[in-house]
Amino acid sequence: MVFTELLAMAEQAVGEDVVDEVLDGLDLDSGGAYTAVGSYPCSELFAIVGALSDRTGIDAGELQRQFGHWVFRTFEQGYPQFFADKAGALEMLEAIEGQVHVEVRKLYPDAELPTFATRMLEEGGLEMQYRSDRPLVAFCHGLVEACVAHFDRPMQITRTGGADGREALFVIREVR
Ligand code: HEM
Structure with a gap:
């Protein structure tokens, strides 16, 4: 879920073509194809965040932080029972x-x-x-x-x- 959401956020921010380009430029074991229920090495997450940071000029820590905001929205929508x-x-x-x-x-x-x-x-x-x-x-x-x-x-x-x-x-x- 973390991987699919990261790519969803990136696609909204910079567009699908740029995201594809970033993934193509990385040598990922998974090939950059993620499902919401799969498990993937955390190293790939950092490789993607690092490459997005290089490409956008946004600091990697700032990207992580914005990603926290993004993921929180998916929690609110997907698991309202925890908040109720x-x-x-x-x-x-x-x-x-x-x-x-x-x-x-x-x-x-x-x-x-x-x-x-x-x-x-x-x-x-x-x-x-x-x-x-x-x-x-x-x-x-x-x-x-x-x-x-x-x-x-x-x-x-x-x-x-x-x-x-x-x-x-x-x-x-x-x-x-
Ligand atoms: C609102 C406060 C929350 C905080 C501060 C928090 C914190 C975190 C952090 C920091 C991680 C990343 C893993 C790590 O740091 O090692 C994480 C992962 C995760 N959290 Fe939470 N969380 C919160 C709420 C929730 C809620 C409401 C859910 C609802 C289902 C949730 C489900 C998950 C899941 C599924 C993961 C990913 C685990 C994985 O990738 O293997 N969290 N959480």
Whole structure:
């Protein structure tokens, strides 16, 4: 799903011809043919993001982040049940590790997921520690931003650490 959505986003942004050109220029084991239910090496994802970044001049981290926003929309449409009973963004984000991704793992046993350690802050906020085997912290940042926007209540999001993209602390604070 991640691969098909990345290509869908890229096609909307730069057109199908440019995407085909980018894929043709890469030596991908899969040949660049993805299905929503298949599993593919993460290295191919980074090869595609890198090539799109070269081609468009948009920083690869920024592309990952925009991709987080894009994917969030597919979550909203495809899995509304996860959002329905949540009062706000903090509650939603807190539930990813213990509820949402638990269900994802049941549906897709091959899913490669990060781990989140969360702590609610007394003054109104959430600390969320991201850890992954994959350097997708910027993608995660986009998801967190989109999640806050979904619940339509302004929050301040800070991210620290994550130089290698596999670990970062997000602090999401209510703006009063
Ligand atoms: C809204 C907050 C969410 C956050 C911050 C979040 C975070 C992430 C991140 C960062 C990844 C990339 C894998 C990695 O970093 O190692 C991921 C993968 C994934 N997440 Fe979530 N997620 C969220 C919500 C959801 C929801 C609502 C669903 C609904 C089904 C979902 C399903 C998935 C799936 C299917 C993958 C891909 C696994 C794979 O490619 O193998 N996530 N998530």
